[in-house]
Structures are given as C-alpha cells and as structure tokens.
Amino acid sequence: MFDLLISAAQLREGLAGPGWLVFDVRHDLADHAAGRRAYEAGHxxxxxxxxxELQLAAPKTGSNGRHPLPALADFAALMRAQGLRPGIQAVVYDAGNSMFAAHLWWMLRWLGHENVAVLDGGWQAWLAAGGAVETRVNTGSVTEAQALQDRGYGSAPAMPAVDAAAVLANLEAPAFTVVDARAANRYRGEVEPMDPVAGHIPGALNRPNSLNVESDGRFKPPAALRAEFEALLGGVSAADVVHQCGSGITACHNLFAMELAGLKGSRLYPGSWSEWCSDPGRPVARGAG
Incomplete structure (x- = not known):
C-alpha cells in the first residue's frame, strides 16, 4: 500500500485491480470553475x-480564512459518500505541483485514512506515461462506505493541528516554529494578491512550497528535501514545526515534503495567513524576518 507518493506507472498497475479510489482535485484559485472543466475534459x-471551494472547505465567515477546515464529522460524511472505507488505497492528483493534492492527502490522513498517496507529477505525469483518459463523470459508491463509519473514522483527528489562539500564544511563550509556505515576496509583504493585509506572522520562517518539486512537478528526492528543511530549521525537531500559508493549502505541501524527507510529525495551522490577518489585533511582520 502507498501512504506518500505513487508514480503514474504504479497507479496504472493498481487500477487494474480492485480496492482503489482516485480523487481529482485540479483547481485554480483565480478561476474556481477551472478544475471542474479540466476534469470533464479528461481525467x-x-x-x-x-x-x-465547495466540498473541501467549510463556509467562510470573514474571520476563519479562505479555505476553512470543515468539521471532521462533515468531512467524514463527504468521504463516506465517495466510497472511502478502511483498506482502500486512495490516490490524489492535481495539475500543478501537487499543492491541492497534498492538501487532500493531509485531510484524509487527518480523518484517519492511512493508505493515501499523491500522484507524483500529477496529471501531466499521467499523460506523459501514456495513461488512459476518461471523460465520464464519476460518483462515489455508498454501499460499502458504511464500514468507514463503523470503524470510527472521523471520531478524532488523526493529524495534529493548531489554531490562531495557539499561534498567538506562541509569540509570547515560544513552543514551536512557524514555517510559511508562501512565495518570498508575499512573505516579506511586498505583494499580496489574495488577502487584504500583506506580511507574515512574526517569527515565521519562509519556505516557498515551490522549492519542494523539480521543474517537471515531481518531488525532489527525500535526501535533498531533508537537507533543505534541516538547513532552514536549524535543529528544530519536526514535532516542533507548524506549517502555514495563505489559507492552509500550500502549507500541506511543505508538511507532506517533510514527511517524505523522513521528518515526521509536524503540524498544520489550517486558517493560516487569511485567518490571521482578518483580526487587526493580531501582529503583522514585514521584511525578510
């Protein structure tokens, strides 16, 4: 079974047998309908x-970020409806650098489903490997999904996360290191295309998630990722790292890359910058550090 990465060749082989469930999460933050159009054109x-926007996030309140994490029970119900059940191999892909795929990977692990892998290189890798393309719209089966509920999925989060209150408290009594996955110019506060306030959480380190992949969208080798994260963290253990970004999506890409590198146990701040900056009482830093 696969719990991190899977190649296009391995996916092709796996789909020849039973027990696999593939999720297409192609998305465009600037055009929310683009992912659905791409899926309908071929997958x-x-x-x-x-x-x-519509299924993997809770309703926005104006103070809970751009992609609020849904209630665990609601997400469990959604995945039951797709046919997810214990023992199934889930695979997730997108058409970018796997940032949306890594987000759903984290959510499924948060739910308690261990056998979930990201398709390395995404849709482009599937096409390059000669993978078949389908245009039929697929829906999940719920006939076997009740087993997921019976096994207790969704009863308690299986991946650690922190909230804005914990991040705020950490400024006064540091207990963890925050790593910001946004591009360097957004981190420094020079530009802000998504949120009303530019800058970053005071004390946060910057690791643009784009550094985790090669030019073809495949993840760098684990040894290279480990060396880069260890250089950034300067001795901070993975368990003492909290990832954030603009809205909790690309933060999962850094968390996934650390897991791939063998640096396991880091946490997610799901609300991230879009939630943090919604409260003018929370401090904002600008510049390189």
Whole structure:
C-alpha cells in the first residue's frame, strides 16, 4: 500500500485491480470553475472530482480564512459518500505541483485514512506515461462506505493541528516554529494578491512550497528535501514545526515534503495567513524576518 507518493506507472498497475479510489482535485484559485472543466475534459479513469471551494472547505465567515477546515464529522460524511472505507488505497492528483493534492492527502490522513498517496507529477505525469483518459463523470459508491463509519473514522483527528489562539500564544511563550509556505515576496509583504493585509506572522520562517518539486512537478528526492528543511530549521525537531500559508493549502505541501524527507510529525495551522490577518489585533511582520 502507498501512504506518500505513487508514480503514474504504479497507479496504472493498481487500477487494474480492485480496492482503489482516485480523487481529482485540479483547481485554480483565480478561476474556481477551472478544475471542474479540466476534469470533464479528461481525467484518470474512475477518478472522482472534489472541489476545494465547495466540498473541501467549510463556509467562510470573514474571520476563519479562505479555505476553512470543515468539521471532521462533515468531512467524514463527504468521504463516506465517495466510497472511502478502511483498506482502500486512495490516490490524489492535481495539475500543478501537487499543492491541492497534498492538501487532500493531509485531510484524509487527518480523518484517519492511512493508505493515501499523491500522484507524483500529477496529471501531466499521467499523460506523459501514456495513461488512459476518461471523460465520464464519476460518483462515489455508498454501499460499502458504511464500514468507514463503523470503524470510527472521523471520531478524532488523526493529524495534529493548531489554531490562531495557539499561534498567538506562541509569540509570547515560544513552543514551536512557524514555517510559511508562501512565495518570498508575499512573505516579506511586498505583494499580496489574495488577502487584504500583506506580511507574515512574526517569527515565521519562509519556505516557498515551490522549492519542494523539480521543474517537471515531481518531488525532489527525500535526501535533498531533508537537507533543505534541516538547513532552514536549524535543529528544530519536526514535532516542533507548524506549517502555514495563505489559507492552509500550500502549507500541506511543505508538511507532506517533510514527511517524505523522513521528518515526521509536524503540524498544520489550517486558517493560516487569511485567518490571521482578518483580526487587526493580531501582529503583522514585514521584511525578510
């Protein structure tokens, strides 16, 4: 079974047998309908489309970020409806550098599903490997999904996360190191295309998630990722790292890359910058550090 990365060749082989469930999460933050259009134009055979705006986020309140994490029970119900159950191999892909795929990977692990892998290189890798393309819209089966609920999925989070209150308290009594996955110019506060306030959480380190992949969108080798993260963290253990970004999506890309590098146990701040900056009482830093 796969719990981190899977190649296009391995996916093709796996789909020849039973027990696999593939999720297409292609998305464009500037055009929310683009992912659905891309899916309908062609996708991995059997893949089910999930929308990051409409299905994988809770309703926005104006103070809970751009992609609020849904209640665990609501997400469990969504995945039961797709046919997720214990023992199934889930695979997630997108058409970028796997940032949306890594986000759903984290959510599924948060739910308690261990066998979930990201398709390395995403949709482009599938096409390059000669993978078949399907245009039929697929929906999940719920006939076997009740087993997921019976096994207790969704009863308690299985991946650690922190909230804004914990991040704020950490400024006064440091207990963890925050790593910001946004591009360097956004981190420094020079530009801000998504949120009303520019800058970063005071004390946060910057690791643009784009550094985790090669030019073809495949992840760098684990040894290279480990060396880069260790150089950034300067001796801080993985368990003492909290990841954030603009809205909790690309933060999962850094968390996934650390897991791939063998640096396991870091945490996510799901609300991230979009939640943090919604409260003018929370401090904002600008510049390189």
């Amino acid at each position: 991995v055979p059997g893949a089910i489309y999930l929308d990051h």
